[in-house]
Amino acid sequence: MMKIWENVKYGLPVKGVRIIDAHGHCGDYSEFYNPRKGSPETIVQLLDNMGVECCVLSPNVGFKNDHIRGNIMMAEAVKKFPGRIYGYICLNPIYMDDMVSEIQKYENNPGFLGIKYHISINKTPFTSPKYAPAFEYANEKGMVILMHTYGADALASLAPAADKYKNIKFIAAHSEVGIENVERIAEVVNSRDNFYVDTALAGASEGSIETLVKYVDTKKILYGTDIAFYSPNFTFGRIVMADIDDEVKLDILGRNAEKLFNI
Amino acid sequence: MKKIEFFDCEASFGLRGFKRENMPTTKEEMLSKFDRYGIDYALMRYEFANNGFIKDGDLELCDVIKDDERLFPMWYVMPHYTGEFPTPEELVALMKEKNVRACAIQGASWTVGEFSCGELFNALGKHKIPLLVPISRIPNGYSGLYEILKNHGDLRVILTGVGYTSLRDIYPLLSMFPNLYISTSTYKAYEGVEDTVERFGAERLIFGSGMPDLSGAASVALITYARISDEDKQKIASGNLKKLLSEVEF
Numbered sequence: 001m002m003k004i005w006e007n008v009k010y011g012l013p014v015k016g017v018r019i020i021d022a023h024g025h026c027g028d029y030s031e032f033y034n035p036r037k038g039s040p041e042t043i044v045q046l047l048d049n050m051g052v053e054c055c056v057l058s059p060n061v062g063f064k065n066d067h068i069r070g071n072i073m074m075a076e077a078v079k080k081f082p083g084r085i086y087g088y089i090c091l092n093p094i095y096m097d098d099m100v101s102e103i104q105k106y107e108n109n110p111g112f113l114g115i116k117y118h119i120s121i122n123k124t125p126f127t128s129p130k131y132a133p134a135f136e137y138a139n140e141k142g143m144v145i146l147m148h149t150y151g152a153d154a155l156a157s158l159a160p161a162a163d164k165y166k167n168i169k170f171i172a173a174h175s176e177v178g179i180e181n182v183e184r185i186a187e188v189v190n191s192r193d194n195f196y197v198d199t200a201l202a203g204a205s206e207g208s209i210e211t212l213v214k215y216v217d218t219k220k221i222l223y224g225t226d227i228a229f230y231s232p233n234f235t236f237g238r239i240v241m242a243d244i245d246d247e248v249k250l251d252i253l254g255r256n257a258e259k260l261f262n263i
Numbered sequence: 264m265k266k267i268e269f270f271d272c273e274a275s276f277g278l279r280g281f282k283r284e285n286m287p288t289t290k291e292e293m294l295s296k297f298d299r300y301g302i303d304y305a306l307m308r309y310e311f312a313n314n315g316f317i318k319d320g321d322l323e324l325c326d327v328i329k330d331d332e333r334l335f336p337m338w339y340v341m342p343h344y345t346g347e348f349p350t351p352e353e354l355v356a357l358m359k360e361k362n363v364r365a366c367a368i369q370g371a372s373w374t375v376g377e378f379s380c381g382e383l384f385n386a387l388g389k390h391k392i393p394l395l396v397p398i399s400r401i402p403n404g405y406s407g408l409y410e411i412l413k414n415h416g417d418l419r420v421i422l423t424g425v426g427y428t429s430l431r432d433i434y435p436l437l438s439m440f441p442n443l444y445i446s447t448s449t450y451k452a453y454e455g456v457e458d459t460v461e462r463f464g465a466e467r468l469i470f471g472s473g474m475p476d477l478s479g480a481a482s483v484a485l486i487t488y489a490r491i492s493d494e495d496k497q498k499i500a501s502g503n504l505k506k507l508l509s510e511v512e513f
């Protein structure tokens with residue numbers, strides 16, 4: 001592979017490499033000002049700007065207040081940009097009675113690739129029985145679930161669910177938070193076939209991705225940027241310019257997600 | 264196609280009590296990362312001045328980087344009342360002697376406020392010496408910053424730590440205070456660079472890597488992939504900082 005990181009210095013799209021962003025958001029978010037309101041149109045423009053093929057998003061309104069409304073918005077974005085924008089079905093254990101029916105609404109839509117929960121908003125620990133109806137259903141269907149985790153403790157608290165529901169492929173987000181605890185993160189991820197992590201993080205420190213790759217099974221690391229929650233540009237640069245093996249980089253940028261999502 | 268020239272306003276080096284694995288801390292490690300990411304020049308702060316002995320550390324910094332044409336000193340400053348640190352006039356004289364054209368608020372637990380720093384801010388403002396200020400060091404955050412800028416309209420502040428959630432706070436301040444600049448190291452809102460340039464011009468953003476606490480590659484890509492003109496990218500990447508440093512009046 002040519003030194004693709006040179007493209008970052010010039011702000012050029014990276015061509016000839018399949019890049020899949022496994023963790024993003026769409027739509028506006030009330031907590032802070034988003035200049036482009038996280039619009040699907042700008043998301044696709046930014047993907048083109050970097051040379052990213054597609055991204056998998058969850059609707060911000062879905063976890064902030066109304067998951068049903070969020071999923072409708074997500075379905076519209078997916079329909080508008082097939083093959084560029086995919087969605088996660090947004091669920092909330094607070095409203096556990098409609099979790100399965102929400103999955104059923106979208107599970108046959110090829111634009112949806114999994115389920116997303118946001119624990120820092122719904123404040124329901126992963127060990128809570130409130131998740132059970134959705135986990136059981138997802139386990140039967142072998143679905144992917146992206147979990148917002150922040151730090152090694154949160155990530156490790158997802159392990160019992162991964163052990164119980166072995167057909168669900170769990171992605172623990174923001175795995176570089178507290179990278180100093182990487183050995184603990186590696187222990188959880190490397191010993192479970194159905195446990196993945198992503199790279200989305202606004203404040204990653206210098207050298208962090210190199211450390212993650214050193215300890216964590218590199219087939220389980222997915223490129224994710226939180227696109228449209230904040231800029232995707234900087235995580236893109238951080239991964240593409242990382243001082244890691246080129247084959248590992250290709251796995252992280254797209255090949256691992258390609259296999260996981262079967263796209 | 265010409266590579267954008269990068270001049271980093273927010274980098275430091277030197278051993279520290281805690282560091283993460285793979286985090287560069289020596290001057291040589293930092294320079295090798297700069298090469299990898301295409302960072303051409305940097306204002307450097309020195310950990311020995313920040314976490315050790317501020318005056319000794321600042322002076323030592325000038326010595327340690329004197330042969331590096333890409334590196335320029337940025338001194339840590341603090342109030343002088345305890346006698347640990349020069350008075351504002353002595354400081355400016357020393358900066359002139361050593362040709363140090365920028366400084367930064369030191370990271371210890373003293374309070375950044377009018378009562379402690381008013382005289383220092385007056386001196387820095389008078390000589391147009393830019394001051395790097397982390398928003399986390401100002402009591403009451405953006406409200407506290409508003410008070411400082413209201414009292415010291417000529418003080419050139421390069422604010423660090425402005426996060427992607429802070430545009431509602433930073434836009435009013437940018438519109439009120441022309442001498443307020445933002446380091447881009449944490450300025451990561453979704454098209455936040457683009458929106459800020461549209462509203463306030465490219466002149467108000469200054470490239471900062473935040474290395475080694477933050478990723479240098481990330482900070483470079485935030486600018487190179489911004490959807491703004493090449494001319495504006497160049498201003499943010501190095502032009503604005505060069506201009507500020509050239510305008511220092513000793």
Ligand SMILES: [Zn+2]
Binds near residue numbers: 226
């Ligand atoms: Zn996210």
